[in-house]
Amino acid sequence: MSPASTARAETALPTPVLRVDAEGIATLTLARPASRNSLSDATMAALSGHLAAIAGDSAVRAVVLCAEGPVFSAGHDLKEIQAHRGDADRGQAYYADVLGRCAALMTAIVRLPQPVIAAVEGLATAAGCQLVASCDLAVAGQAARFCTPGVNIGLFCHTPMVALTRAVSSKHAMEMLLLGDWVEADDAFRMGLVNRVVPEGEAIAAALTLARRIAARSQVPVKLGKAAFYRQAEMTLDDAYAFASDVMTTNMLARDADEGISAVLSKRHPVWEDR
Known part of the structure; x- marks a missing residue:
């Protein structure tokens, strides 16, 4: 499929990020489980748009970021990445652009006035792990797992590295980046990647509990x-x-x-x- 065809197909899908507001909390849900909630062009644009709107919304006092399905986020959409291999510059311009937009998204989370809490069930890999590391707080279901597996497919996870090294110790970050192994929820807690580990299926409820406590403050x-x-x-x-x-x-x-x-x-x- 050509890049243009991929873009048209992506646009035709339902909205990739859902926003629901209640009790001063905006819940943002990655809503494309069929594509493993990958950070596609459309998903990053939608998430960035929601964050920009929330930043100026005084009624929102905290944000919970969660996902539908068994994968929190599988990171960048590899089909989109590969679709640009045939570009005249072998994809260089697109790769620089997509990584720049991803960096802007992660930075927007850090710079958002309201605290952002990730509620992670299932798998968070590569830029999906970066997304968790960029949030202010993170709650993981017991079955959640985290990984920066770029080395397994010929890529070092350079951009996930930025958020990861700001969330965990350098030795833990390097182990994840150099080995590309899965990190279980309890180990992610021990490393400091997540704040709480709760029974499977309870991450959103636990994140909302934290968000309500934050929302109750000045x-x-x-x-x-x-x-x-x-x-x-x-x-x-x-x-x-x-x-x-x-x-x-x-x-x-x-x-x-x-x-x-x-x-x-x-x-x-x-x-x-x-x-």
């Missing part, structure tokens, strides 16, 4: 804190403390900080206004 410290967390992580120790002190000073001047401290001192529940 959004001032949540949004300031998420942004600051990622910025300070790339700084020297002295710069990180200086930056964190500035952000915390800003936070202390917020109305909700005054309300929260006053509530503690007067032994009552705070009333948040998100300002």
Whole structure:
């Protein structure tokens, strides 16, 4: 099938990402289980579009990312990748473009004001594993497994490496990247790739429980804190403390900080206004 035919077929399919909002939580569901929820051009575009809309939606206080079927995400769509081998440049322009769009998607998750929680059931491989690693929190069902298998097909998972090395220790990341072996849910928890392991089939419910707890907080410290967390992580120790002190000073001047401290001192529940 030609690239143009592939694009037409992809467009004709049902929407690849579903969004449902409830209780201040936006649940985004990868909805193409027949294609193993691969990060196809259409799926990445849809997911990026939802994230852009959520970023400016003050009614959304947390996001849960999940998937239909037995595979959370198999990573890039290899059929789309191979379809461009016949291009005049052997696919170079397309590969650079698709990897750039994937990087922008992962970065959008990190930079989204609201926390994003991955709820993983089944398999998360290559860029699918990268997607999990890019989320702020992750809950895995007991049967979930994770893998960066590029070396098994002649590719090092260079771009998944970026998110993976920011989520787990360097030794664990290199083991996954160099061996391409499956990592079971309990080992993913031990490595720090996921926060919780729950019985199979309960990952979405557990992620929603975390999301509700986050949604119940004032959004001032949540949004300031998420942004600051990622910025300070790339700084020297002295710069990180200086930056964190500035952000915390800003936070202390917020109305909700005054309300929260006053509530503690007067032994009552705070009333948040998100300002």
